[in-house]
Amino acid sequence: xxxxxxxxxxxxxxxxxxxxxxxxxxxxxxxxxxxxxxxxxxxxxxxxxxxxxxxxxxxxxxxxxxxxxxxxxxxxxxxxxxxxxxxxxxxxxxxxxxxxxxxxxxxxxxxxxxxxxxxxxxxxxxx
Amino acid sequence: xxxxxxxxxxxxxxxxxxxxxxxxxxxxxxxxxxxxxxxxxxxxxxxxxxxxxxxxxxxxxxxxxxxxxxxxxxxxxxxxxxxxxxxxxxxxxxxxxxxxxxxxxxxxxxxxxxxxxxxxxxxxxxx
DNA sequence: GGTGTAACTTCCCGATGGGAAGTAGGCACC
DNA sequence: GGTGCCTACTTCCCATCGGGAAGTTACACC
Numbered sequence: 001x002x003x004x005x006x007x008x009x010x011x012x013x014x015x016x017x018x019x020x021x022x023x024x025x026x027x028x029x030x031x032x033x034x035x036x037x038x039x040x041x042x043x044x045x046x047x048x049x050x051x052x053x054x055x056x057x058x059x060x061x062x063x064x065x066x067x068x069x070x071x072x073x074x075x076x077x078x079x080x081x082x083x084x085x086x087x088x089x090x091x092x093x094x095x096x097x098x099x100x101x102x103x104x105x106x107x108x109x110x111x112x113x114x115x116x117x118x119x120x121x122x123x124x125x126x127x
Numbered sequence: 128x129x130x131x132x133x134x135x136x137x138x139x140x141x142x143x144x145x146x147x148x149x150x151x152x153x154x155x156x157x158x159x160x161x162x163x164x165x166x167x168x169x170x171x172x173x174x175x176x177x178x179x180x181x182x183x184x185x186x187x188x189x190x191x192x193x194x195x196x197x198x199x200x201x202x203x204x205x206x207x208x209x210x211x212x213x214x215x216x217x218x219x220x221x222x223x224x225x226x227x228x229x230x231x232x233x234x235x236x237x238x239x240x241x242x243x244x245x246x247x248x249x250x251x252x253x254x
Numbered sequence: 255g256g257t258g259t260a261a262c263t264t265c266c267c268g269a270t271g272g273g274a275a276g277t278a279g280g281c282a283c284c
Numbered sequence: 285g286g287t288g289c290c291t292a293c294t295t296c297c298c299a300t301c302g303g304g305a306a307g308t309t310a311c312a313c314c
Contacts, residue, residue: 011234023146099229102226114198114219
């Protein structure tokens with residue numbers, strides 16, 4: 001039905017949306033604790049901001065809004081003082097979380113192989 | 128050992144590299160035919176260019192080079208005329224291919240749910 | 255010598271992401 | 285009662301990145 005290989009297919013736009021470092025990291029984070037081993041749980045904006053080191057406030061807000069619009073996370077405002085905003089995976093988001101966590105884990109487990117390959121490649125190019 | 132949540136961790140840079148629509152599409156394509164159901168097989172530059180509609184030559188070349196440097200694909204030049212260049216998944220690339228194919232499939236199978244969520248979100252915002 | 259093709263490569267420009275500073279709004283402190 | 289602080293944004297500016305199109309190389313065929 002849908003085919004992301006086609007530029008005009010809506011699934012291509014969706015793929016562009018969900019492929020991106022911040023989406024991978026946010027969905028990985030929301031599904032578990034900092035070590036990414038726990039169960040899915042809601043997290044506060046400030047908690048995400050701290051966990052995803054290097055993320056700008058702008059990108060965090062922007063990415064979370066997009067994920068909310070796409071029905072992957074839900075946003076809850078609690079009128080404490082100051083206000084508390086929590087983000088939680090929806091069922092749909094949970095299904096993608098499992099993939100994203102695997103992608104993040106792949107990067108971490110295969111880092112050494114990739115680094116070795118880069119050294120070999122760069123040495124060959126210097127010849 | 129590695130933790131992609133940390134901005135300074137090498138695995139973060141690797142995650143940035145492999146998260147991106149063209150990487151997902153190229154690795155999905157190389158692992159199978161146009162319908163993404165076959166076995167991994169080598170593909171020519173021009174074949175990839177045709178399959179991934181909308182990709183610029185610049186981005187295709189650039190992404191393939193990066194994947195080659197990282198040891199995910201191998202590049203073979205056959206001195207026909209004009210030259211034939213084929214790209215093939217390495218074992219390392221094959222392991223990532225399985226994840227990428229799932230991500231692409233996720234986008235295609237969940238497109239309807241996401242589209243529905245967007246409509247709901249936009250309507251609520253218009254109020 | 256002109257033409258054609260595959261696989262790039264280069265140049266230009268508009269879009270996108272990061273950094274930093276500004277905003278809202280409610281309470282707490284002096 | 286005015287100043288300050290806190291969270292969660294929002295805005296502005298600029299550097300980088302991606303897309304589009306044209307140029308390049310190498311050789312074979314006409």
